[in-house]
Amino acid sequence: MHVDLDYFYAQCEELRNPSLKDRPVVICVYSARGNDSGAVSTSNYKAREYGVKAGIPIRQAKQLLKDKDAVFLPVDEPYYTSVSDMVMSMLRRYADVFEQVSIDEAFLDVSSRCRDMDHAYNLAKSIKHELKNSIGLTCSIGISVNKLVAKMASDHRKPDGLTVVRDDDIIKFISGMSVGKLLWVGRKTEERLNKMGIHTIEDLARIDAQRLIEVFGKKMGIYLYNASRGIDDEPVRDDQSVKQISRITTLKKNANAIDDILEDLRMLCNDVHKRVMESDLLFRSVGIILVHDDLRISSRSRSLKHLSNSLDDILKNARELLEDALHDGVIIRRLGVKVEGLMDIKGQDTLQRFMDTAS
DNA sequence: CCTCCACTCTC
DNA sequence: CCGTTTAGTGGAGG
Numbered sequence: 001m002h003v004d005l006d007y008f009y010a011q012c013e014e015l016r017n018p019s020l021k022d023r024p025v026v027i028c029v030y031s032a033r034g035n036d037s038g039a040v041s042t043s044n045y046k047a048r049e050y051g052v053k054a055g056i057p058i059r060q061a062k063q064l065l066k067d068k069d070a071v072f073l074p075v076d077e078p079y080y081t082s083v084s085d086m087v088m089s090m091l092r093r094y095a096d097v098f099e100q101v102s103i104d105e106a107f108l109d110v111s112s113r114c115r116d117m118d119h120a121y122n123l124a125k126s127i128k129h130e131l132k133n134s135i136g137l138t139c140s141i142g143i144s145v146n147k148l149v150a151k152m153a154s155d156h157r158k159p160d161g162l163t164v165v166r167d168d169d170i171i172k173f174i175s176g177m178s179v180g181k182l183l184w185v186g187r188k189t190e191e192r193l194n195k196m197g198i199h200t201i202e203d204l205a206r207i208d209a210q211r212l213i214e215v216f217g218k219k220m221g222i223y224l225y226n227a228s229r230g231i232d233d234e235p236v237r238d239d240q241s242v243k244q245i246s247r248i249t250t251l252k253k254n255a256n257a258i259d260d261i262l263e264d265l266r267m268l269c270n271d272v273h274k275r276v277m278e279s280d281l282l283f284r285s286v287g288i289i290l291v292h293d294d295l296r297i298s299s300r301s302r303s304l305k306h307l308s309n310s311l312d313d314i315l316k317n318a319r320e321l322l323e324d325a326l327h328d329g330v331i332i333r334r335l336g337v338k339v340e341g342l343m344d345i346k347g348q349d350t351l352q353r354f355m356d357t358a359s
Numbered sequence: 360c361c362t363c364c365a366c367t368c369t370c
Numbered sequence: 371c372c373g374t375t376t377a378g379t380g381g382a383g384g
Binding site for chain 1: 372378
């Protein structure tokens with residue numbers, strides 16, 4: 001079962017202020033540049049009627065919703081997280097194995113407690129009722145025999161949808177869909193497939209595995225071969241370990257001198273460090289992310305000799321990496337800091353990771 | 360087998 | 371005109 005909370009950030013805002021419900025609501029990520037620079041994070045369905053959706057520039061959204069009584073709100077991450085936490089702990093009670101995928105999505109393995117699909121359908125009904133009555137939110141749910149098809153099913157009808165795809169119906173359900181509907185097939189991969197004359201999932205299923213591996217690499221090739229047949233063996237897993245923590249920000253002005261960026265760098269390092277400490281983690285590697293003035297992206301990173309949780313290690317390494325990058329005369333628009341190779345401070349991570357870093 | 364980095368994807 | 375966060379793959383080079 002895949003549960004997807006509808007237009008989540010915007011629905012949260014409607015939840016704490018129901019008068020927003022019949023107006024277009026747009027949740028915005030404003031950058032430091034002022035002048036409504038930034039992008040749309042989410043919007044409610046009223047706003048989507050006018051073409052306002054995730055990813056478009058805020059300025060464009062305001063244009064599209066001129067004279068439409070629209071509301072523009074900044075992202076309030078802490079509030080959405082608190083709502084999400086309530087929802088997730090409710091959902092968890094319905095599952096044998098529970099996997100939260102993001103702030104607004106989760107997979108529930110319900111196979112041991114559901115005899116058949118009708119049973120699962122009823123369970124989904126109960127979930128939707130409880131979510132509506134006790135928290136006040138709607139969601140879309142997809143049910144099938146694996147994660148891939150469950151996810152595509154939840155996507156099929158929304159908002160407030162419920163779609164069951166039985167084993168025998170999988171091919172019928174997916175074959176006519178465009179390849180872009182497959183999980184992990186985004187804009188780039190879809191374009192490449194289209195250029196090969198592959199548009200629908202049915203088209204994809206006619207290509208042999210060797211060819212797909214040649215073109216897309218081993219992992220993706222095998223994935224595409226199986227996915228086009230509705231085959232997916234990924235287990236629902238409860239594991240939640242964090243692997244990296246990063247912060248990125250848009251500079252007030254494009255810059256190419258270290259002095260113009262030092263303050264932002266310090267801020268970013270502080271934020272990342274705070275989150276490392278809050279989660280009781282150690283990191284093994286420090287990196288920076290640069291978005292150039294032409295929006296090209298580059299990154300630099302460096303592994304440390306020892307695990308660390310010190311702010312100084314983040315700051316020093318990030319600064320050196322940045323200075324090094326600036327020597328190449330790049331002009332940067334956005335700057336980010338990242339730590340990875342994370343391990344729980346008590347060594348309480350996966351055995352594999354423990355062995356990786358202990359040696 | 361490891362490190363670094365570009366690239367892709369997701370929300 | 372173009373924001374933020376996280377995870378993973380694969381190539382190059384050591």
